Amino acid sequence: MKHLTERQSEILQFIDHYEGTRGYWPSIRDIQLRFHFKSTNAVMGHLRALEKKGYIGRIHGQARTFRLLHRVAPSNDEKDMPEDAIELKELPVYGNIAAGYPDQVESGGEIGRLQVDVQTAGFSRSQRSFALKVRGESMIDADIRDGDFVIIEQREPRDGDIVAALIDGETTLKRFIQKSGEPPYLKAENAAFPELYPINDLSVQGVAKAFLRSL
Amino acid sequence: MKHLTERQSEILQFIDHYEGTRGYWPSIRDIQLRFHFKSTNAVMGHLRALEKKGYIGRIHGQARTFRLLHRVAPSNDEKDMPEDAIELKELPVYGNIAAGYPDQVESGGEIGRLQVDVQTAGFSRSQRSFALKVRGESMIDADIRDGDFVIIEQREPRDGDIVAALIDGETTLKRFIQKSGEPPYLKAENAAFPELYPINDLSVQGVAKAFLRSL
């Protein structure tokens, strides 16, 4: 693959990140603004280069119609990534969500971005949701392990759901139990730690829909 | 959630699907064209309705900047989907990939579409990849179970990779073993079935990068 210049790689990353956080592609003027260019033509030059080198595709003459054709040059902190460490799309990963909800959280809570692999699709963002990196073994009996990513959706829990709850300023994964007529409570899914938590004044941040484990 | 009319639901589905296959959102005239409206204003009406009912969001005045806020009305074949069966984006799921590779496969091989949950993101389509629904317990020792979705990326396997391979016309998941100097072979990850497969003339269709299990 042809090498990108510093600037080109910055532009590419911006495009990717913009779509990753907003859900639609930037316009040329959006890019111009971000880099404080005084002319849109500065952007055009870089886009032409990125296109010629095969990193992006576009529908010419039509607004906000990018395609990322090649893996996005990773911001190489790790130097020796094997030529094929690719995945597909970013979603914000929180190690912890202290006070509130992730949309109110400054990006300090974000410990990285999970990339999920898909063939052809763009994601819709139907629902407020996010990924959470699991620490510890509290859900081991549900087969969720340290290092897995749990995909959380913000909605009201129902009996039997696995939820992300805020306990003592830390977000933890617990099973939500609510038998009819009784007050709900939370329960760790680990035979070694049979803790129970009253549901009072601890906020449930969302319900786990799925988890994803890298191989 | 407010109910959508037939037409509104069609529009919503089109928007979702358009983004799902193209990677960017449709313009109002794109929608107009699809439904053979003679006026763009027909679209506007439906968009206003969808917006008012909370299904979509947009940046007004800016092209192709949709957001799907709520679950997309599922094309209800199953009638009684619980009100909240949401995830986020389609990627093709193959139950089996007979002869070749998924891009050469007619859509008959596609048994559904996996939806993956992401906060805000669109996916890049950096790499040929797809999801495969796991049948059977052949990878149980790697903790991959019947019903899980494995995300496959098309690339050359290396020693220790879990690969999707074509054996007897069926795609199966196996561990790829290649010790230096020796010919490579495949191995099931289930103590009960310690089968070995020679790598000769059976095609490896891709390497498993991750798996996803719905909760």
Next chain:
DNA sequence: CTTGACACTGAACGCACGTTCATGCTAAAC
């Protein structure tokens, strides 16, 4: 010294695209 990449300014041009105004039809709600 020239050539050619790379990076950028500045000013237009013109279509794509979102938006609005005006109009008309049907069916359900009050």
Next chain:
DNA sequence: GTTTAGCATGAACGTGCGTTCAGTGTCAAG
């Protein structure tokens, strides 16, 4: 009967946005 939602046509209007033309400057290769 009058109103309101839904669905649609038809004709503009205005601007977001991609694109082009022309020109400036640096720096390394030849």
